[in-house]
Amino acid sequence: MRRSLRPAAGPSLALLALLYGPLPGALPSKVPAHECGRRPLVDDTAEGSRIIGGHDAQLGAWPWQVSLQAQPAPGESFYHICGGSLINSNSVLTAAHCIKVNMSPESWRAVIGLHHLYKPHFRTVIQKVSTITIHSDFEWGTFENDVALFQLAKSVKYNDYIQPICLPDTPPLLSHETSCYISGWGSTYEHGKAVRILQEARVNIIPQQICNKFDWYAGAVSLNMLCAGTENGSVDSCQGDSGGPLMCYFLDDKYYLVGITSSGVGCGRPQLPGIYIRAANYRSWIDSHVSDNKTTTVSIQFVLIFSTAGWVTFHLIFARSSRDAQQGRAGKKREKTRCPPFCVLDRRCGVFVRRLLAGWRCSCCWARPPARTPGSLQRVSPASLDVGRRNPRAHSHVSECGTRPLVDETTEEERIVGGHDAELGRWPWQVSLQVHHTHGRYLHVCAGSLIDYDSVLTAAHCIQKRTTPELWRAVFGLRRLYGDKIHSVNSQVVKIMPHCRYDARSHVNDIALFKLSQVITYNDYIQPICLPSTPLLLSDRNPCYISGWGLTKENGTPSYILQEAEIKVFPHEVCNSYDWYNGRLSRNQLCAGSESGHVDACLGDSGGPLMCYLPDDDKFYLVGITSFGIGCGRPKLPGIYIHAANYKSWIDSRLLDKTSIVSIPCVLIFSTVVWVTIHLVL
Structure with missing residues (x-):
């Protein structure tokens, strides 16, 4: 298959769940996670399913494949325009550029469970389209955000020939061992005719840095895209395949939608593989626009419940606000850390009330600066970031992540190859996590990274059996491990949150968050590091470093001076090759160091940062x-790191965790809401 240049969501417990859970029509996931991605008519354990070249697919091979067909004019026949993927019972995901034919939903239909394009079998379902949603930031020239959603007029029933495909929550890490496929009814060669039998082919996911080489796509593939096919062009998608799935098979025996067929130069040309939209990068957009059959039947009872809850909350808030305002006019001075009730609600109450009061902010109520999503990037592409060069020292006390006030980033001496002593203030987000020993002494156990005013990110394995927060403290602004008292700040720990699915044997999900007892004030020696919201596209222009107080060699002694080293991040397929880690790395891990082993992390460095610079x-x-x-430092066995971007949503949810400081007004309001709801329902 090839491609021409184509634009081609007891009763009292249930009520509480209703109040704290998502609102109807805004569910966090509309995909049937336990049932998606399966092929009832195909044995996925058979080697015969690993097809290298393009050929006819068997009936029922890809039960989520959809043919999106348009009608040129009323009364005329429908004809195939693009492919699509069924992601739930009434939603089809496709490419935005497919819609150029006709924007009217009445002119479209979706055909599901199809094998021969114009010969439906007894299980084929034809559905009208009710709405078409195109990504608002879709760009024709670059095909950026080339994603669209078709809502069907009726829900389809699943059977052996019709199944939804799974959507990944985070970008999966793919290796050469991952089985990935494309399918569609597109042309079988450039400028050729479309086929009538569904075609399938196995493709290779090509690393981003290769796709963007000057003799390939020369930087045109953004972080929201990926390319797949073969280097020589022998397998590819083509005109008519647009919008169709790029799907990969994982060890949970399910297929996941990794990409949406988008664009390319020609079909089957060497070093010009197909370009696909990364589905995982648009998960929140998809969830916000997907509806299922439940959301179309919201009852009047729901409307009454939520209207009444809103009314009660509104009156409680403003009654309290008015009273506080009157007290203020009478000359009673309010403490700076005491908040008007609506600020407390916006910050500390549950999802239900925060949604009712969405967008409310006030500057008077923060006992600490507001939690934010540190350094969030919707698309992290250095070329696309319009940030002027600034004097780093001029912003030393501004809550700007990832900056080093005491270091001039323009100097060439930044590129350190071997490990050596770091200068004071060089890594202002570096944290020493220490455990209470005896006689008031604390011992360094692990490192961490400051990501917010009161939050430190580290590795879950550092905690082991020391789960009591009172045993721990975090020390910031350190260079010498047990010195530097002039610039360092100590804070006790109030909460430790390891990932609930951390596996001590495989080190999968080896991530934890420490919440501090106090707010850390930023200065020249203490700054937060930025968190990418999507995996960074790294090149030679992006030097990467590690730092810590760990051992300087295997079975050696720890360093009391902070060490630093520049390292190389290796492609996943290299790390998992048989003479390296032999497939041990999961898609949430990466490896970095040097092939010879002369630069590496070691015991005592655990939990510390692997950080990369975007000039x-x-x-x-x-x-x-x-x-x-x-x-430590063994050839072809570099250090393994947790892929931070893959845990962005987990981190964000923990940063906003305020369960330990829910105020009395919150309790009163929720109690009132539950009382009103019970009386409405009963």
Whole structure:
């Protein structure tokens, strides 16, 4: 298959769940996670399913494949325009550029469970389209955000020939061992005719840095895209395949929608593989626009419940606000850390009330600066970031992540190859996590990274059995491990949150968050590091570093002076090759160091940062969290790090965790809401 240049969501417990859970029509996931991505008519354990070249697919091979067909004029026949993927019972995901034919939903239909394009079988379902949603930022020239959603007029029933495909929550890490496929009814060669039998082919996911080489796509592939096919062009998608799935098979025996067929130069040309939209990067957009059959039947009872709850909350808030305002006019001075009730609600109450009061902010109520999503990037592409060069020292006390006030980022001496002593203030987000020992002494156990005013990110394995927060403290602004008292700040720990699915054997999900007892004030020696919202596209222009107080060699002694080293981040397929880690790395891990082993992390560095510099953005980003490795500094066994971007949503949810400081007004309001709801329902 090839391609021409184509634009081609007891009763009292249930009520509480209703109040704290998502609102109807805004569910966090509309995909049937336990049932998606399966092929009832195909044995996925058979080697015969691993097809290298394009050929006819068997009936029922890809039960989520959809043919989107348009009608040129009323009364005329429908004809195939693009492919699509069924993601739930009434939603089809496709490419935005397909819609140029006709924007009217009445002119479209979706045909599901199809094998021969114009010969439906007894299980084929034809559905009208009710709405078409195109990404608002879709660009014709670059095909950026080339994604669209078709809502069907009726829900389809699943059977052996019709199934939804799974959507990944985070970008999966793909290796050469991952089985990935494309399918469609497009042309079988450039400028050729479309086929009538569904075609399938196995493709290779080509690393981004290769796709963007000057003799390939020369930087045209953004972080929201990926390319797949073969280097020689023998397998590719083509005109008519647009909008169709790029799907990969994982060890949970399911297929996931990794990409949406988007664009390319010609079909089957060497070093010009197909370009696909990364589905995982648009998960929040998809969830916000997907509806299912439940959301179309919201009852009047729901409307009454939520209207009444809103009314009660509104009156409680403003009654309290008015009273506080009157007290203020009478000359009673309010403490700075005491908040008007609506600020407390917006900050500390549950999802239900925060949604009712969405957008309310006030500057008077923050006992600490507002939690934010540190350094969030919707698309992290250095070339696309319009950030001017600034004097780093001029912003030393501004809550700007990833900056180093005491270091001039323009100097060439930044590129350190071997490990050596770091200068004071060089890594202002570096944290020493220490455990209380005896006689008031604390001992360094692991490192961490400051990502917010009161939050430190580290590795879950550092905690082990020391789960009591009172045993721990975090020390910031350190260079000498047990010195530097002039610039360092100590804080006790109030909460430790390891990932609930951390596996001590495989070190999968080796991530934890420490919440501090106090707010850390930023200065020249203490700054937060930025977190990427999507995996960074790294090149030679992006130097990466590790730092810590760990051992300087295997079975050696720890360093009391902070060490630093520049390292190389290796492609996943290299790390998992048989003479390296032999497939041990999961898609949430990455490896970095040097092939010879002369630069590496070691015992005592765990939990510390793997950070990379984006020159155009003039910031450092936390790419990895030091996790584990085999020995220290061994050839072809570099350090393994947790892929920080893959845990962005987990981190964000923990940063906003305020369950320990829910105020009395919150309790009163929720109690009232529950009382009103019970009386309405009963």
